[in-house]
Amino acid sequence: MKNIFAVAGIVIKELYRRKDFYVLFILTILICLIMASVNVFNDNQIIRYLKELCLLLIWVSSLVIAITTTARQIPAEKENRTLLPLLAKPLSRTQLIFGKFLGCWLACGLVLICFYVFLGALAASREHSWPLLNYFQAAFLHWFTLGTVVALTLLGSLVFAAPSSNSTICFVIVATILCIGRYLDAVALSLSEPFRSIIYAIYFTIPHLEIPFEMRNLIIHDWPLIGWNFVALDAIYLSAYTMVFLVAACLVFRRKAVN
């Protein structure tokens, strides 16, 4: 485990010493602040729209950070040849993959804390209430979703040589799942064979990330909390997919020559 934590520590250090995270973070905050300063039509409920837009921005920003940070990890190590002295140490390739995953995932967690604290403060300044548990449930499942996305991107970085192509493919996959993943079963019903079976197979194979995405409504509409057992179940479901992607990444990486 110490090797995994050591690699993860380097990933986190890299994230906070690079400028791209700060640019994205400041940009998101600036957009939210500008929106918060405007009161369109003197609507008392404008805070709901504001929260919805902020949460959408937070989701997009967190996905950009998760995917771009993860996509460059292994290719950059190869390109900069830092992989050779690293793997010449008593560090297995499996430990390297898990270390990279843990680093990216924890970094995403830190980013989410910053974003959600900011959103909470912004909303509280208007609503004068702190529904902390709602924020916690939404952020918690958001973080687990990012775990699955990080693992998928890590696997992609071993299959596709260029980080840019891997990032694009991962963005398309994640956006497709978030937008139309839940409707695939309905689409399948309207099709004839063999397309029906193919779409059904895709529907049951893809990780359904839409539940955490819809948790935004807890914050936007101040809905009551959902059951903790349901939150735990969804976290386990996402963790299972994360593990599948990580094991696949380890298997792919184990067979690769790194010279």
Added chain:
Amino acid sequence: MSVILKTEKLRVEFANREFLKSVKVALSSLDLEVNAGEVFGFLGPNGAGKTTAINVLLGFVPPKSGAAYLFGIDVRQPIARQRIGYLPEMTYYYKFLTAEELLRFYAKIFGVPRKEADKRIDQLLKLVELEQVRKRPIKTYSKGMQQRVGLAQALINKPDLLILDEPTSGLDPLGRMKVREIIQRLKNEGKTVFFSSHELGEVETVCDRVAIIHQGELKTVGRVTDIIEKHHGNLEKAFLDIVGYQPQTAS
């Protein structure tokens, strides 16, 4: 004398990128044994297979057939690399880290306790003369300084076997002298050094034994003095004879 590094009928093939072309044999049936406490030079012209052999020893490239062992452990096991230090030909390290942070990271992977790691980092940064810049990011270092960070990281675990892949390539005379001094010091401490080099004068000075490979095949292995004696000259003449170099005469 115990054998520290051993290869048995090692064969490495690379797929040819051209369609329907046969595979390229990088190493063919390489048998090597390096004993504890010796400085072993691994020589050959460019493309002979030196770096490929080192890559197999470090577990970077899987052999097609045969086996390689470090301290009697199959090189495919990460633990085989616990007692080695490695300096690659081109040294590139995490540029966003300082030399101190880089050494601490590698020490952590080797499982060196925190206090001991601090002590070793101080000693090594002093040895490679980077004490003054230890808190500066590596991206601000010159090429020579980066090479010295490489040397320090190769020694962080107090290795019993040091594998150096053309350690002096691209270094100025002072840097070369430093590397030579360190090899000599390790030799005096009874450590084993395995290094590939094109600097035959340097090899002649520091090595006990050498192996010469050409086109993936081991051509000769033996004591430096014996090889020189056999070829009536110096190591350079012996090397050229062994790889079959024919000087072209001007017409």
